[in-house]
Every structure is written in structure tokens, then in C-alpha cells.
Amino acid sequence: MGFFSTLGEIVINFFYLIGTFIIELIKLPERIRAGTIRENIKEIFRKWGEIGSADVSKIKIMKKAKIKNISEDDAPIMVKGTRFHPSEKENTILRLQISAVAFITVSILYSLNLISFIIFALLGVSIIFLISYILHYQVRVMYVEDFNAYRDFFIMYIMVGFLIVLVANNPAFSTSFFFAFFPSLSILIFAVIAVVTVFLIFRVRYYRDYTLGEVIEAGKNTSYVRVDYDIRSNVKPDTYIVENNGFKVKENDIVKLAIEGSLFSARGNQPTKIIEIVSKQR
Template sequence: MGIIDEIGESTIRLIYKTIYYTLGFLIALIKGLRKIDFKLYSFFEKKNIDFKDYIIFKLQMASLIFLILTVGYIFNYIHVKIMFFGLLILILIYLTYSISSLKNYCDEDFNAYKDFFLSYMLIPIIFIIVKNVKPVINFRFPYAHYVILSIVYVLFFSYYFRKKYARDFTYGKVVEDGEIIKVKVGYDIRANVKPKILNFANTINAKKGDVVKLRVEKGTFSIRGSKIVGVEGICKRENY
């Protein structure tokens, strides 16, 4: 066997081992994340927070950390590139894992959540690419292109999301029945509704455990979320 063949075989073995150990690391990481998830959720469960809302909270926090790290890199607060990109990769893995976890709790709404949080992940990645292609612009405001890019991106995605996913209703679960029902509402990104418990007159004879459809009234800019204005009826909906 010649030296070229030996180098070729050694290279193939190295690639194989790298892929093998990388996959092993990712599998172990995902298993570890699941264990941590359930331990952390026990705290949130005591606060009467559903697992779906807990996953969304994690996604929001991870997305925020991802964006903060990217901004720190853009403005040269983070100088160790290996550590920076290592952290970004870990956060991306965590975000991907959390998004996939939502599939069991969102039914037909999963694509809306997936697109929303993927857009959160995409903008920092675009910033990193722009940073490495054109760090600054010879202008009074050297980072103005990031601001312009952010505004254009947010406006475009907001229009796309409202056009494709926005709706004027949401769902809630009856937690207490009677003449006045208490309805627990979870986070609903399509209706722009935050978790809360509301009281309504029981005009539909709803019982405890029923899932009800709720009318939503959107504000002009919906910054604080939409307002739930009434109950439309009882509906069948799994994985609420």
C-alpha cells in the first residue's frame, strides 16, 4: 500500500470518527436537554403554566440571547470568535430542539410558530454575514445599514406573517363552570394573545374541561396583544 492510499484511508477514518462522535454528542445533548426541561418545568407547573407556554417562553429567551450575542459580536464586544460561534451553534441546536417540541402541542398552528421563531434565528445570521462582508460603512453612522436592514426585515416579515397566519379568534379551556365560566387562555401567536384567565357569561352551556372558541379584537398596532371580547362556542380541538 502506497503512502497516498494510507493518507486516503486515514482521512476517511478521521471523517467517519468525527461524524460518529459529533452525532453521539448531539444525541447526548438532546437527551440532557430533555431531562433539564422536565426538571425546570416542575417549577413552572407550580405556577399553573402549561407545557406549551413553557416551551414558547424558552424559545423567546433563547432567541433573545442569540440576538444579544450577535449584537455584541457586531459591535466588537465579543472578540473570541471560536467561543462566540460555539455558543451560537449550541443555541441554534437548543432552538431547533424546542421548535420541534412544539409540534406535539400546536396541531395546525405549528407552522406559524416555526416560521416566527425561525425568523428570529435568521436575522442574527444575516447580521453575522453582513458583518463579515461589510463591517462598517463610511458614513456618519457606520452601523446604519444594520438599522435599515432590521427595519426592512421586520416590516416585511410582519406583513408576511399577518397575511398568512393572523386570525381574529383563539381558543381557551374552561377551568370552572357555572353561570359565569372561567376560561384559561394560552399563548396564541396567530391571534397575538398572551396567557391569561378570563370570565364570561355561560351562554353556551359550557362545562369544565370544554375547549371554547373566543372572539378577538385586534388593536391598531397590537403591541400589547389583542383583546378577547367574547365566546363563540364549544369546539373540538386536540392537544390544547
């Protein structure tokens, strides 16, 4: 998955640069009115040069904080300190999912010659920019340790959209027997296969059989635990009743939860019991 991680960083940083450049262009008239043209141009170029170093600084800060690598099995999904409301996280992931589906849909429409290349390019760039923006400014902060998993997941679906376009416009495929007689159906079937394949690859690569949650009400034998959306364990955001399993937990403790379900469950897996206290409330 190293290829997708590298590609993901390139895509995100590229559209981050584009977004920053656009913002600076919008502010350019105001900056010119506030001072001399030469000084403002120097200021823009200075900010432009700081963009790359800003990302490097963020990486150094994350390393100093000793954040564990995503490949480690015990990488947590929650960070003490900055807190986000569960609905805020859920809405962020929902926007990403809708954007990914929209990009694949636009790719299919273009492959079926239902929209022009200009419309496809405009919509495609806009959607990719939106996905990159959400990943860079929201998901990176909300899911620090699991950012690579979220990034790779949505970048792979962007690649699926481009792959659909390439296959549909490739003479080797378009002139084959099945494509020649059923072009529209063939593109749709290929899109479904590609989406399912990406889903399976992601599940095999990033799946884990536990999730983390926060105790909101502790009982003698069972407790109410709030769990955020966890893409790796396929757990939906909700409040679950779980077995204490012999652990004495208190309100606001962060606990590791065993889950019940399958690797490819479409409805999501269910947290069942506490298997470890990750962080106790003092």
C-alpha cells in the same frame, strides 16, 4: 412562507442529527465496555440510520390522526389527550423567545466587532441547537396543529441574525454613506427594522381573529375560560371572563373565542365572547 417552512425543517432535522450523534458519542465508552467494539459500532450506525425513518414515521402518524393543515382557518390550538400545564407551555415559549433574542444579540455584538468569530460561532451554534431542540421535542408536542407557525416564527428570527452579520460584513453596505459615518448605529437600526419586518410578515401570514380555550367555570351569562399562549391570535396565557353569547357550556368544554384587539397589538389581544363550542365535555 413555504421557503421558511422548508428551511425550518432542514435546520431542525440537521441539529437533531447533531444532537443524536453527540449523545451516541458520549455513550460510546460505556457501550464499548459492555460488549465488543465491532458490535457497538454496528449498533451506533444502525441507530444513526433510524433517525431519518423516525421522523417519517412521526409524519405518517400525524397524517393518520387527520390533523388539519396549518393553512386552514379553523385549525385548533388545543389537543385532547396529552395535557400540559399552562405554565409549562408559557415557560417553553419564554425560553424560545429568550433564545431568539440572545442569537440576535450575539449577531449584533459580532457585527460590531465586540466578540470574535470563534465566540460567535460557538454561541450561535449552541443557541440554534437549543431552539431546534425545544421546537422539535416540546413545541411539536404542545402545539401540534400550530407547530409550523411557531417554527417559522423563530426560524425567521434566526435568519435575521445571519442577515445582520451578512449586511455588516458586506462592503457594499459598509462603505455606504450612512454606514461609513455611523457604523454601530446603522447596524442597530438595521436590526430593529429587520425584527419589525419579520414580526409584520408573520402577523400578516399567520394571524387569526379567534382563539380557543377551556371552560373552567361555567355561568349563566359569562364563564371563566383558560386560554394558553396563542402566537397566531396574539393572546397571552391567562384566565378570562367571556360572554356565553347564548351558548350553554359546561366545565372542561373546549370553545372558540372571539378576540378584541388589533393585528399588531403589543400588549396582546383580549378574548371577549364564545362563538362556537368545539368540543363538549361528556
